Amino acid sequence: MSTAFKPVTHVIFDMDGLLLDTERLYTVATQNVLDEYGKVFTWEIKSKQMGRKQNESAQLMIDELQLPLTVSELNQKLGKEHEKVFPTVDFLPGAERLVRHLHKHNIPIAVATGSTGYNYELKVTNHKQFFSLFSHIVLSSDDPEVKNGKPAPDCFIIAAKRFSGSPAPEKCLVFEDAANGLIAAHAAGMQVVWVPDPRADQTPFKDTAHQILTSLEEFKPEDFGLPPYDS
Ligand SMILES: [Mg+2]
Known part of the structure:
Protein backbone atom coordinates (compact mmCIF):
# COMPACT_ATOMS: atom_id res chain seq x y z
CA MET A 1 0.00 0.00 0.00
CA SER A 2 1.27 3.43 -0.91
CA THR A 3 1.40 5.89 1.96
CA ALA A 4 1.96 9.01 -0.15
CA PHE A 5 -1.41 10.05 -1.54
CA LYS A 6 -1.63 12.66 -4.27
CA PRO A 7 -4.41 15.26 -4.11
CA VAL A 8 -7.35 14.63 -6.43
CA THR A 9 -10.05 16.85 -7.91
CA HIS A 10 -12.62 14.27 -9.09
CA VAL A 11 -14.08 11.10 -7.57
CA ILE A 12 -15.52 8.00 -9.28
CA PHE A 13 -17.57 5.44 -7.35
CA ASP A 14 -18.36 1.83 -8.05
CA MET A 15 -21.98 1.08 -7.12
CA ASP A 16 -22.64 -2.58 -6.22
CA GLY A 17 -21.19 -3.56 -2.86
CA LEU A 18 -19.64 -0.10 -2.50
CA LEU A 19 -22.47 2.45 -2.37
CA LEU A 20 -25.37 0.00 -2.29
CA ASP A 21 -25.66 -3.30 -0.47
CA VAL A 89 -31.64 -2.22 -1.42
CA ASP A 90 -30.11 0.22 1.04
CA PHE A 91 -26.85 2.17 1.31
CA LEU A 92 -23.70 0.68 2.78
CA PRO A 93 -22.32 2.43 5.88
CA GLY A 94 -20.66 5.76 5.12
CA ALA A 95 -21.70 5.91 1.45
CA GLU A 96 -24.46 8.46 1.78
CA ARG A 97 -22.44 10.76 4.03
CA LEU A 98 -19.40 10.75 1.72
CA VAL A 99 -21.31 11.35 -1.52
CA ARG A 100 -23.43 14.15 -0.03
CA HIS A 101 -20.32 15.72 1.48
CA LEU A 102 -18.41 15.77 -1.80
CA HIS A 103 -21.43 17.09 -3.65
CA LYS A 104 -21.92 19.86 -1.08
CA HIS A 105 -18.32 20.93 -1.64
CA ASN A 106 -18.73 20.91 -5.44
CA ILE A 107 -16.34 18.02 -6.01
CA PRO A 108 -17.38 16.43 -9.31
CA ILE A 109 -18.48 12.83 -8.73
CA ALA A 110 -19.52 10.00 -11.07
CA VAL A 111 -20.48 6.32 -10.91
CA ALA A 112 -18.79 3.61 -13.01
CA THR A 113 -20.61 0.29 -12.65
CA GLY A 114 -20.76 -3.03 -14.49
CA SER A 115 -24.55 -2.92 -14.14
CA THR A 116 -27.10 -2.82 -16.93
CA GLY A 117 -29.41 0.17 -17.23
CA TYR A 118 -32.38 -2.05 -16.36
CA ASN A 119 -30.83 -3.27 -13.10
CA TYR A 120 -29.62 0.24 -12.30
CA GLU A 121 -33.21 1.51 -12.41
CA LEU A 122 -34.33 -1.29 -10.07
CA LYS A 123 -31.54 -0.53 -7.60
CA VAL A 124 -32.14 3.24 -7.48
CA THR A 125 -35.93 2.89 -7.09
CA ASN A 126 -35.82 4.42 -3.59
CA HIS A 127 -32.66 6.51 -4.07
CA LYS A 128 -33.37 8.75 -7.07
CA GLN A 129 -32.47 12.02 -5.36
CA PHE A 130 -29.15 10.57 -4.16
CA PHE A 131 -28.13 9.35 -7.61
CA SER A 132 -29.08 12.72 -9.13
CA LEU A 133 -26.07 14.18 -7.25
CA PHE A 134 -23.65 12.46 -9.66
CA SER A 135 -22.53 14.28 -12.75
CA HIS A 136 -22.94 11.06 -14.77
CA ILE A 137 -23.40 7.29 -14.43
CA VAL A 138 -21.43 4.91 -16.67
CA LEU A 139 -23.36 1.64 -17.08
CA SER A 140 -20.73 -0.70 -18.53
CA SER A 141 -23.10 -3.47 -19.63
CA ASP A 142 -25.09 -1.12 -21.88
CA ASP A 143 -22.62 1.64 -22.76
CA PRO A 144 -21.37 1.31 -26.35
CA GLU A 145 -18.14 3.15 -25.47
CA VAL A 146 -17.24 0.57 -22.79
CA LYS A 147 -15.73 -2.16 -24.97
CA ASN A 148 -14.52 -4.32 -22.09
CA GLY A 149 -15.88 -4.57 -18.56
CA LYS A 150 -13.80 -4.48 -15.37
CA PRO A 151 -11.00 -5.60 -14.88
CA ALA A 152 -10.35 -3.64 -18.11
CA PRO A 153 -9.95 0.11 -17.41
CA ASP A 154 -12.53 1.26 -20.02
CA CYS A 155 -15.36 2.37 -17.72
CA PHE A 156 -13.07 4.48 -15.53
CA ILE A 157 -11.34 6.12 -18.50
CA ILE A 158 -14.74 6.96 -19.98
CA ALA A 159 -16.10 8.20 -16.63
CA ALA A 160 -13.13 10.61 -16.36
CA LYS A 161 -13.48 11.77 -19.95
CA ARG A 162 -17.15 12.65 -19.41
CA PHE A 163 -16.44 15.07 -16.58
CA SER A 164 -16.40 18.69 -17.67
CA GLY A 165 -12.75 19.45 -18.51
CA SER A 166 -11.86 15.72 -18.82
CA PRO A 167 -9.46 15.54 -15.83
CA ALA A 168 -6.24 13.50 -16.07
CA PRO A 169 -6.44 10.01 -14.52
CA GLU A 170 -4.13 10.97 -11.65
CA LYS A 171 -6.64 13.66 -10.61
CA CYS A 172 -9.36 11.02 -10.17
CA LEU A 173 -9.89 8.91 -7.06
CA VAL A 174 -11.80 5.63 -7.40
CA PHE A 175 -13.72 3.76 -4.70
CA GLU A 176 -14.13 0.03 -5.32
CA ASP A 177 -15.10 -3.12 -3.46
CA ALA A 178 -14.25 -5.70 -6.16
CA ALA A 179 -10.78 -6.92 -7.04
CA ASN A 180 -11.75 -6.64 -10.71
CA GLY A 181 -12.62 -2.98 -10.14
CA LEU A 182 -9.42 -2.32 -8.24
CA ILE A 183 -7.37 -3.76 -11.11
CA ALA A 184 -9.42 -1.73 -13.61
CA ALA A 185 -8.94 1.59 -11.80
CA HIS A 186 -5.24 0.93 -11.32
CA ALA A 187 -4.90 0.15 -15.03
CA ALA A 188 -6.65 3.48 -15.76
CA GLY A 189 -3.86 5.25 -13.85
CA MET A 190 -6.07 6.36 -10.97
CA GLN A 191 -5.63 6.17 -7.22
CA VAL A 192 -7.92 3.60 -5.64
CA VAL A 193 -9.49 3.23 -2.21
CA TRP A 194 -10.41 -0.44 -1.85
CA VAL A 195 -13.22 -1.47 0.50
CA PRO A 196 -13.11 -5.25 0.00
CA ASP A 197 -15.53 -7.92 1.10
CA PRO A 198 -14.13 -9.49 4.31
CA ARG A 199 -13.71 -12.77 2.35
CA ALA A 200 -11.38 -11.20 -0.23
CA ASP A 201 -7.74 -12.23 -0.30
CA GLN A 202 -5.97 -8.88 0.05
CA THR A 203 -2.43 -10.18 -0.31
CA PRO A 204 -2.13 -9.95 -4.13
CA PHE A 205 -3.44 -6.37 -4.11
CA LYS A 206 -1.44 -4.70 -1.33
CA ASP A 207 0.49 -2.64 -3.86
CA THR A 208 -2.45 -1.95 -6.18
CA ALA A 209 -4.72 -0.29 -3.64
CA HIS A 210 -3.65 3.12 -2.31
CA GLN A 211 -5.78 2.63 0.75
CA ILE A 212 -7.65 -0.42 2.08
CA LEU A 213 -10.65 0.25 4.35
CA THR A 214 -13.14 -2.04 6.04
CA SER A 215 -15.90 0.55 5.55
CA LEU A 216 -16.40 3.89 3.78
CA GLU A 217 -17.02 5.29 7.26
CA GLU A 218 -13.25 5.19 7.87
CA PHE A 219 -12.40 7.38 4.86
CA LYS A 220 -10.77 10.73 5.55
CA PRO A 221 -11.30 13.04 2.54
CA GLU A 222 -8.31 15.20 3.52
CA ASP A 223 -5.96 12.24 2.86
CA PHE A 224 -6.48 12.91 -0.84
CA GLY A 225 -6.70 16.70 -0.66
CA LEU A 226 -10.50 16.76 -0.50
CA PRO A 227 -12.45 18.95 1.97
CA PRO A 228 -12.59 17.32 5.41
CA TYR A 229 -15.86 16.45 7.15
CA ASP A 230 -17.18 19.18 9.43
CA SER A 231 -17.20 16.94 12.48
MG1 LIG B 1 -18.70 -3.42 -6.70
Whole structure:
Protein backbone atom coordinates (compact mmCIF):
# COMPACT_ATOMS: atom_id res chain seq x y z
CA MET A 1 0.00 0.00 0.00
CA SER A 2 1.27 3.43 -0.91
CA THR A 3 1.40 5.89 1.96
CA ALA A 4 1.96 9.01 -0.15
CA PHE A 5 -1.41 10.05 -1.54
CA LYS A 6 -1.63 12.66 -4.27
CA PRO A 7 -4.41 15.26 -4.11
CA VAL A 8 -7.35 14.63 -6.43
CA THR A 9 -10.05 16.85 -7.91
CA HIS A 10 -12.62 14.27 -9.09
CA VAL A 11 -14.08 11.10 -7.57
CA ILE A 12 -15.52 8.00 -9.28
CA PHE A 13 -17.57 5.44 -7.35
CA ASP A 14 -18.36 1.83 -8.05
CA MET A 15 -21.98 1.08 -7.12
CA ASP A 16 -22.64 -2.58 -6.22
CA GLY A 17 -21.19 -3.56 -2.86
CA LEU A 18 -19.64 -0.10 -2.50
CA LEU A 19 -22.47 2.45 -2.37
CA LEU A 20 -25.37 0.00 -2.29
CA ASP A 21 -25.66 -3.30 -0.47
CA THR A 22 -26.46 -5.08 -3.74
CA GLU A 23 -23.68 -7.71 -3.63
CA ARG A 24 -25.41 -9.41 -0.72
CA LEU A 25 -28.64 -9.42 -2.74
CA TYR A 26 -26.86 -10.73 -5.86
CA THR A 27 -25.56 -13.65 -3.79
CA VAL A 28 -29.02 -14.54 -2.46
CA ALA A 29 -30.62 -14.19 -5.90
CA THR A 30 -27.92 -16.26 -7.61
CA GLN A 31 -28.10 -19.07 -5.07
CA ASN A 32 -31.88 -19.18 -5.49
CA VAL A 33 -31.36 -19.85 -9.20
CA LEU A 34 -28.53 -22.36 -8.63
CA ASP A 35 -30.58 -24.36 -6.09
CA GLU A 36 -32.54 -25.63 -9.07
CA TYR A 37 -29.34 -27.23 -10.41
CA GLY A 38 -27.91 -28.41 -7.07
CA LYS A 39 -24.97 -25.98 -7.42
CA VAL A 40 -23.31 -23.74 -4.85
CA PHE A 41 -22.41 -20.10 -5.53
CA THR A 42 -18.97 -20.02 -3.91
CA TRP A 43 -16.97 -16.92 -3.05
CA GLU A 44 -14.34 -18.10 -5.54
CA ILE A 45 -16.82 -17.79 -8.41
CA LYS A 46 -18.44 -14.64 -7.08
CA SER A 47 -15.13 -12.83 -6.71
CA LYS A 48 -14.30 -13.57 -10.36
CA GLN A 49 -17.67 -12.20 -11.48
CA MET A 50 -17.87 -9.00 -9.45
CA GLY A 51 -17.65 -5.83 -11.52
CA ARG A 52 -17.86 -7.57 -14.88
CA LYS A 53 -20.40 -6.87 -17.61
CA GLN A 54 -23.59 -8.90 -17.26
CA ASN A 55 -23.01 -11.28 -20.18
CA GLU A 56 -19.35 -11.93 -19.30
CA SER A 57 -20.39 -12.63 -15.74
CA ALA A 58 -23.14 -15.06 -16.81
CA GLN A 59 -20.80 -16.92 -19.19
CA LEU A 60 -18.22 -17.25 -16.43
CA MET A 61 -20.78 -18.84 -14.11
CA ILE A 62 -22.05 -21.22 -16.81
CA ASP A 63 -18.48 -22.36 -17.50
CA GLU A 64 -17.40 -22.67 -13.88
CA LEU A 65 -20.51 -24.58 -12.76
CA GLN A 66 -21.24 -26.33 -16.08
CA LEU A 67 -24.82 -25.10 -16.07
CA PRO A 68 -27.12 -26.44 -18.82
CA LEU A 69 -28.16 -22.89 -19.74
CA THR A 70 -27.35 -20.25 -22.34
CA VAL A 71 -26.28 -16.76 -21.26
CA SER A 72 -29.71 -15.36 -22.07
CA GLU A 73 -31.50 -18.17 -20.22
CA LEU A 74 -29.38 -17.62 -17.13
CA ASN A 75 -29.83 -13.84 -17.32
CA GLN A 76 -33.59 -14.31 -17.56
CA LYS A 77 -33.69 -16.52 -14.46
CA LEU A 78 -31.45 -14.15 -12.50
CA GLY A 79 -33.49 -11.19 -13.71
CA LYS A 80 -36.66 -12.55 -12.14
CA GLU A 81 -34.87 -12.81 -8.78
CA HIS A 82 -33.29 -9.35 -9.12
CA GLU A 83 -36.66 -7.73 -9.78
CA LYS A 84 -37.85 -9.00 -6.41
CA VAL A 85 -34.90 -7.84 -4.30
CA PHE A 86 -33.14 -4.86 -5.92
CA PRO A 87 -35.84 -2.24 -5.23
CA THR A 88 -35.39 -2.89 -1.49
CA VAL A 89 -31.64 -2.22 -1.42
CA ASP A 90 -30.11 0.22 1.04
CA PHE A 91 -26.85 2.17 1.31
CA LEU A 92 -23.70 0.68 2.78
CA PRO A 93 -22.32 2.43 5.88
CA GLY A 94 -20.66 5.76 5.12
CA ALA A 95 -21.70 5.91 1.45
CA GLU A 96 -24.46 8.46 1.78
CA ARG A 97 -22.44 10.76 4.03
CA LEU A 98 -19.40 10.75 1.72
CA VAL A 99 -21.31 11.35 -1.52
CA ARG A 100 -23.43 14.15 -0.03
CA HIS A 101 -20.32 15.72 1.48
CA LEU A 102 -18.41 15.77 -1.80
CA HIS A 103 -21.43 17.09 -3.65
CA LYS A 104 -21.92 19.86 -1.08
CA HIS A 105 -18.32 20.93 -1.64
CA ASN A 106 -18.73 20.91 -5.44
CA ILE A 107 -16.34 18.02 -6.01
CA PRO A 108 -17.38 16.43 -9.31
CA ILE A 109 -18.48 12.83 -8.73
CA ALA A 110 -19.52 10.00 -11.07
CA VAL A 111 -20.48 6.32 -10.91
CA ALA A 112 -18.79 3.61 -13.01
CA THR A 113 -20.61 0.29 -12.65
CA GLY A 114 -20.76 -3.03 -14.49
CA SER A 115 -24.55 -2.92 -14.14
CA THR A 116 -27.10 -2.82 -16.93
CA GLY A 117 -29.41 0.17 -17.23
CA TYR A 118 -32.38 -2.05 -16.36
CA ASN A 119 -30.83 -3.27 -13.10
CA TYR A 120 -29.62 0.24 -12.30
CA GLU A 121 -33.21 1.51 -12.41
CA LEU A 122 -34.33 -1.29 -10.07
CA LYS A 123 -31.54 -0.53 -7.60
CA VAL A 124 -32.14 3.24 -7.48
CA THR A 125 -35.93 2.89 -7.09
CA ASN A 126 -35.82 4.42 -3.59
CA HIS A 127 -32.66 6.51 -4.07
CA LYS A 128 -33.37 8.75 -7.07
CA GLN A 129 -32.47 12.02 -5.36
CA PHE A 130 -29.15 10.57 -4.16
CA PHE A 131 -28.13 9.35 -7.61
CA SER A 132 -29.08 12.72 -9.13
CA LEU A 133 -26.07 14.18 -7.25
CA PHE A 134 -23.65 12.46 -9.66
CA SER A 135 -22.53 14.28 -12.75
CA HIS A 136 -22.94 11.06 -14.77
CA ILE A 137 -23.40 7.29 -14.43
CA VAL A 138 -21.43 4.91 -16.67
CA LEU A 139 -23.36 1.64 -17.08
CA SER A 140 -20.73 -0.70 -18.53
CA SER A 141 -23.10 -3.47 -19.63
CA ASP A 142 -25.09 -1.12 -21.88
CA ASP A 143 -22.62 1.64 -22.76
CA PRO A 144 -21.37 1.31 -26.35
CA GLU A 145 -18.14 3.15 -25.47
CA VAL A 146 -17.24 0.57 -22.79
CA LYS A 147 -15.73 -2.16 -24.97
CA ASN A 148 -14.52 -4.32 -22.09
CA GLY A 149 -15.88 -4.57 -18.56
CA LYS A 150 -13.80 -4.48 -15.37
CA PRO A 151 -11.00 -5.60 -14.88
CA ALA A 152 -10.35 -3.64 -18.11
CA PRO A 153 -9.95 0.11 -17.41
CA ASP A 154 -12.53 1.26 -20.02
CA CYS A 155 -15.36 2.37 -17.72
CA PHE A 156 -13.07 4.48 -15.53
CA ILE A 157 -11.34 6.12 -18.50
CA ILE A 158 -14.74 6.96 -19.98
CA ALA A 159 -16.10 8.20 -16.63
CA ALA A 160 -13.13 10.61 -16.36
CA LYS A 161 -13.48 11.77 -19.95
CA ARG A 162 -17.15 12.65 -19.41
CA PHE A 163 -16.44 15.07 -16.58
CA SER A 164 -16.40 18.69 -17.67
CA GLY A 165 -12.75 19.45 -18.51
CA SER A 166 -11.86 15.72 -18.82
CA PRO A 167 -9.46 15.54 -15.83
CA ALA A 168 -6.24 13.50 -16.07
CA PRO A 169 -6.44 10.01 -14.52
CA GLU A 170 -4.13 10.97 -11.65
CA LYS A 171 -6.64 13.66 -10.61
CA CYS A 172 -9.36 11.02 -10.17
CA LEU A 173 -9.89 8.91 -7.06
CA VAL A 174 -11.80 5.63 -7.40
CA PHE A 175 -13.72 3.76 -4.70
CA GLU A 176 -14.13 0.03 -5.32
CA ASP A 177 -15.10 -3.12 -3.46
CA ALA A 178 -14.25 -5.70 -6.16
CA ALA A 179 -10.78 -6.92 -7.04
CA ASN A 180 -11.75 -6.64 -10.71
CA GLY A 181 -12.62 -2.98 -10.14
CA LEU A 182 -9.42 -2.32 -8.24
CA ILE A 183 -7.37 -3.76 -11.11
CA ALA A 184 -9.42 -1.73 -13.61
CA ALA A 185 -8.94 1.59 -11.80
CA HIS A 186 -5.24 0.93 -11.32
CA ALA A 187 -4.90 0.15 -15.03
CA ALA A 188 -6.65 3.48 -15.76
CA GLY A 189 -3.86 5.25 -13.85
CA MET A 190 -6.07 6.36 -10.97
CA GLN A 191 -5.63 6.17 -7.22
CA VAL A 192 -7.92 3.60 -5.64
CA VAL A 193 -9.49 3.23 -2.21
CA TRP A 194 -10.41 -0.44 -1.85
CA VAL A 195 -13.22 -1.47 0.50
CA PRO A 196 -13.11 -5.25 0.00
CA ASP A 197 -15.53 -7.92 1.10
CA PRO A 198 -14.13 -9.49 4.31
CA ARG A 199 -13.71 -12.77 2.35
CA ALA A 200 -11.38 -11.20 -0.23
CA ASP A 201 -7.74 -12.23 -0.30
CA GLN A 202 -5.97 -8.88 0.05
CA THR A 203 -2.43 -10.18 -0.31
CA PRO A 204 -2.13 -9.95 -4.13
CA PHE A 205 -3.44 -6.37 -4.11
CA LYS A 206 -1.44 -4.70 -1.33
CA ASP A 207 0.49 -2.64 -3.86
CA THR A 208 -2.45 -1.95 -6.18
CA ALA A 209 -4.72 -0.29 -3.64
CA HIS A 210 -3.65 3.12 -2.31
CA GLN A 211 -5.78 2.63 0.75
CA ILE A 212 -7.65 -0.42 2.08
CA LEU A 213 -10.65 0.25 4.35
CA THR A 214 -13.14 -2.04 6.04
CA SER A 215 -15.90 0.55 5.55
CA LEU A 216 -16.40 3.89 3.78
CA GLU A 217 -17.02 5.29 7.26
CA GLU A 218 -13.25 5.19 7.87
CA PHE A 219 -12.40 7.38 4.86
CA LYS A 220 -10.77 10.73 5.55
CA PRO A 221 -11.30 13.04 2.54
CA GLU A 222 -8.31 15.20 3.52
CA ASP A 223 -5.96 12.24 2.86
CA PHE A 224 -6.48 12.91 -0.84
CA GLY A 225 -6.70 16.70 -0.66
CA LEU A 226 -10.50 16.76 -0.50
CA PRO A 227 -12.45 18.95 1.97
CA PRO A 228 -12.59 17.32 5.41
CA TYR A 229 -15.86 16.45 7.15
CA ASP A 230 -17.18 19.18 9.43
CA SER A 231 -17.20 16.94 12.48
MG1 LIG B 1 -18.70 -3.42 -6.70
